[in-house]
Amino acid sequence: MHLFLLGAGHVGLVSAVGFARLGHRVTVADLDAARIADLNDGLPPVFEPGLTEAIVRGLADGSLTFTTQLDPPPDAPFTFVCVNTPTGPDGPLSTVHVERATAQLMTGVGPDHAIVIRSTLPLDGPSRLAALAANRVDRPSIVTNPEFMREGQALEDFDRPNRVVAGWLEPRDAAAAQAVLDLYAPLGAPSLVADARSVALIKLGANVYLGMKISFANELARVADATGADVEQVIAGIGLDGRIGTAFLRPGPGIGGSCLPEQAVAIALQTVALDVEAPLLSAVHRSNTVHQRQIVARLERLLGGPGSLAGRRIGLLGLAFKANTDDVRESPALALAANLRAAGATVLAHDPRAEARARRADPQLDVAPTPLEAVRDADAVVVATEWAEYGQLDWPALASAMRGTLVYDTRAVVDVESAQAAGLQVERLGRPSAGMDQPPEAVPASASIPEPASSSASDS
Ligand SMILES: NC(=O)c1ccc[n+]([C@@H]2O[C@H](COP(=O)([O-])OP(=O)(O)OC[C@H]3O[C@@H](n4cnc5c(N)ncnc54)[C@H](O)[C@@H]3O)[C@@H](O)[C@H]2O)c1
Numbered sequence: 001m002h003l004f005l006l007g008a009g010h011v012g013l014v015s016a017v018g019f020a021r022l023g024h025r026v027t028v029a030d031l032d033a034a035r036i037a038d039l040n041d042g043l044p045p046v047f048e049p050g051l052t053e054a055i056v057r058g059l060a061d062g063s064l065t066f067t068t069q070l071d072p073p074p075d076a077p078f079t080f081v082c083v084n085t086p087t088g089p090d091g092p093l094s095t096v097h098v099e100r101a102t103a104q105l106m107t108g109v110g111p112d113h114a115i116v117i118r119s120t121l122p123l124d125g126p127s128r129l130a131a132l133a134a135n136r137v138d139r140p141s142i143v144t145n146p147e148f149m150r151e152g153q154a155l156e157d158f159d160r161p162n163r164v165v166a167g168w169l170e171p172r173d174a175a176a177a178q179a180v181l182d183l184y185a186p187l188g189a190p191s192l193v194a195d196a197r198s199v200a201l202i203k204l205g206a207n208v209y210l211g212m213k214i215s216f217a218n219e220l221a222r223v224a225d226a227t228g229a230d231v232e233q234v235i236a237g238i239g240l241d242g243r244i245g246t247a248f249l250r251p252g253p254g255i256g257g258s259c260l261p262e263q264a265v266a267i268a269l270q271t272v273a274l275d276v277e278a279p280l281l282s283a284v285h286r287s288n289t290v291h292q293r294q295i296v297a298r299l300e301r302l303l304g305g306p307g308s309l310a311g312r313r314i315g316l317l318g319l320a321f322k323a324n325t326d327d328v329r330e331s332p333a334l335a336l337a338a339n340l341r342a343a344g345a346t347v348l349a350h351d352p353r354a355e356a357r358a359r360r361a362d363p364q365l366d367v368a369p370t371p372l373e374a375v376r377d378a379d380a381v382v383v384a385t386e387w388a389e390y391g392q393l394d395w396p397a398l399a400s401a402m403r404g405t406l407v408y409d410t411r412a413v414v415d416v417e418s419a420q421a422a423g424l425q426v427e428r429l430g431r432p433s434a435g436m437d438q439p440p441e442a443v444p445a446s447a448s449i450p451e452p453a454s455s456s457a458s459d460s
Contacts, residue, residue, distance in 0.1 A: 001183075002027065004076040006101050008035055008066065010046050010154065010258075010327070011118055011147045012082035017054040018158030020063040022186055027065045027073055039066040047326035047353050050155045070101075071108050078180070079105055080145070082118045091269040092262035093122040095129075103132055106139055113140040114176040116166075118147050120203055120259065123270045126196035129169055141176030142169040144196045146203040151257060152324035161189040167199030204267050208284055211260040213248040215287040221251035221430025222294055231430030232412070251430050253384050253410040254292045254332030256321030261288060261330040292332055295429070296339040299408050302427055303380060310344030313403065315375035318385025318411075319351035319358040319367070326353040328361050333384035337365060340382075350374035352387055372401055379404035386411040395422040 001024050005012050008030035016026045030036050035045050042056040058064030072079045081101050088094030098119050105115050117129070121144060133139050144167035149157040164184040166177040174193065181191045194202070217235060224231040231251055239246030255261050268282035300309045321331035328334055331354075337347045341364070348366045351358060355367045368374040371390070375381050375398050383390055391413045399405070399422035407419055409428045416426045427433055 001025070001078075002073055002076040003078055003080065003183075004029070004072040005080045005082055006030070006070065006105075007082035007084070007119070008032070008039055008045070009082060009084060010048065010151060011149070012080070013039075013044055013046070013051060013055070014048065014149055014154040014158055015080060015082060015118060015147065016064060017051065017058065017155060019183070020058050021054070021159070022183070024183075025063055025065075026058075027067060027076065029067050029070050031068065031070065033068050036066045036068050048151065048154050049324055054155065070104065072105065072113065077112065078114050078116055078183070079109070080116045080118050081105075082147075085119050085121070087262065090273075092266040093120060093125070095119075095121065095125050098125070099128060099132060102129060102142070106132070106136065109140045111138055111140060114173075114179065115140050115142050116180055117142070117144045120146055120263070121196075121200045122266055123197075123200050123204065123274070125200055126167070126169060129196070133169060141173045142196075143167065143173055143177045143180050144169070144199050145180050146199060148203075148206070151327050152322060159187065161187060164189050164191045165199055165202055166191070166193050167196035168193065169196050204263050207260050207263045208267050208281055210248050211255045211264045211284045211288070212280075214250065214252070214255050214260075215284050215291065217249045217251040218254065218291045219287060222291070222298075224430040225298065228432055229430075230432055234430075251410075252332070252386075253295055253336055253429075254288050255284075256329070256331045256333075257327060258329040261285070264288065288332075292335045293339060295336060295410060296343055298427075298429075299340075299380065299382065299406075300343060302406055302408065303404075307344075309340060312345045312379040313377055314340050314345045314347050315371075315378035315381040315402070316340070316347050316349040317351075317371055317374060317381060317383045317390050318387060319349055319365075320354035320385050320387075323386045323388065326351075326357050328354050328358045331358075331361075331385075334358065334362050334365070336382065336384055337362065348374050348376075348378070351385065352389060354385075372397060376401045377403045380406035380408060383407070383409045383411055383414055386413045388413075391415055393419075395419040395424060398422070399424050 003019050003024050003026045005016050005028045008028050012028055016028045020026050044051050044055055083097040083101050085093045102115055129142055133142055166180045168174040168177040177193045220234055221231040235246055235249045238244055264284040268285055271278040271281055316337055319328055319333045321327055340347050348368050350368050350371045358365055371393055395418045405425050407424050407426045412428055419426045
């Protein structure tokens with residue numbers, strides 16, 4: 001079948017490759033002509049393992065076509081809308097591009113066509129689409145089909161989704177929603193058809209729940225820091241309860257990426273707009289912000305107490321919001337850099353993949369080409385992304401380049417033995433200091449880090 005996709009971003013490209021691998025011919029259109037030109041040269045705008053190779057193969061065998069022509073080819077029965085949903089005046093998940101694309105599509109296609117919204121919709125997204133479709137007797141079907149992929153393993157997630165969900169805008173769209181699910185049938189995943197309002201809440205509810213699990217682990221880690229407990233053991237013990245499990249209960253420098261943080265903000269704002277009191281849903285964003293500041297407070301304490309970051313040099317290892325991606329949207333590493341600067345420190349960072357996007361997101365950021373350069377003359381090193389290469393650093397070389405001896409590992413990725421053998425003091429989020437036999441003092445309640453001037457981590 002010939003499928004048409006609008007939006008050559010992370011979701012559009014992964015979906016295009018996934019559908020092509022299912023045997024379809026896929027045409028991807030974007031209004032960004034430079035992006036399309038690069039794609040026709042086999043150069044995707046984002047890093048995702050396997051994506052470049054798959055695009056080059058798709059171009060060569062004709063299964064993938066990239067174009068700036070935004071009208072669906074006449075033989076394509078579905079258009080997948082994968083455009084961005086940026087932060088607008090009402091907060092994250094503005095449907096401005098989704099609505100524009102849908103309105104444009106509706107002028108050119110009739111009832112035999114289905115417009116499939118793959119972009120993440122806010123809770124009022126279905127009502128907005130229904131308003132666009134109102135009084136259009138001969139309109140195309142409109143279906144929602146949110147993407148649940150994880151960046152860094154997105155192609156695998158397309159091939160082996162844990163579920164596929166389709167939402168119908170009005171009952172007349174239900175057959176098209178089922179037809180969309182049929183496209184994914186060869187993948188053998190559980191599937192669900194529901195009304196689009198429920199599907200919007202499935203998507204946001206799932207992501208905010210995941211954000212809550214990470215935030216819960218982060219808070220446990222800070223409690224563990226204050227009591228001398230080991231969060232790894234704590235989570236292993238909690239997770240033995242089959243009702244809880246350990247998946248996603250993993251502490252780190254904070255939730256990040258284009259989805260979880262912004263959807264935590266979106267759901268908080270949207271429940272207020274709906275006059276629904278939902279303190280738990282709203283707490284995820286606040287917990288994350290507090291956590292990011294407390295990471296810096298802990299570092300400050302390790303360096304000698306309040307004010308001790310002023311004038312210090314910090315080597316920051318990792319800028320991507322997680323390993324195996326170059327995505328820095330809402331990256332906790334960028335928040336960390338901003339909070340460190342706000343506390344008076346100088347930050348020199350390194351990331352194996354995300355340097356270009358990080359520089360665009362935060363023009364104040366200084367980035368070094370290697371970890372060794374990033375830690376030169378540093379008073380402390382902070383590890384903020386769990387890149388595998390940070391587990392194999394040449395600590396003797398890094399230690400001799402550093403001025404200080406502190407390594408603060410927020411990802412539990414550092415080879416502690418080798419860093420300690422190089423004379424470094426390794427501190428890990430939520431884990432007792434290696435060799436420690438006394439519980440640490442609690443973080444003083446007065447430890448406070450100034451707000452950064454602005455957070456510019458989002459490039460969506
Ligand atoms: N990135 C993720 O991990 C992820 C995961 C699940 C869902 N989502 C959601 O999927 C959607 C897309 O995310 P993304 O990360 O792929 O975005 P992106 O910013 O990487 O790409 C969006 C693309 O859409 C193009 N575009 C915008 N308006 C257009 C129009 N009218 N016609 C054609 N092209 C247009 C832009 O030029 C851009 O290339 C968002 O709603 C996002 O929340 C993202």
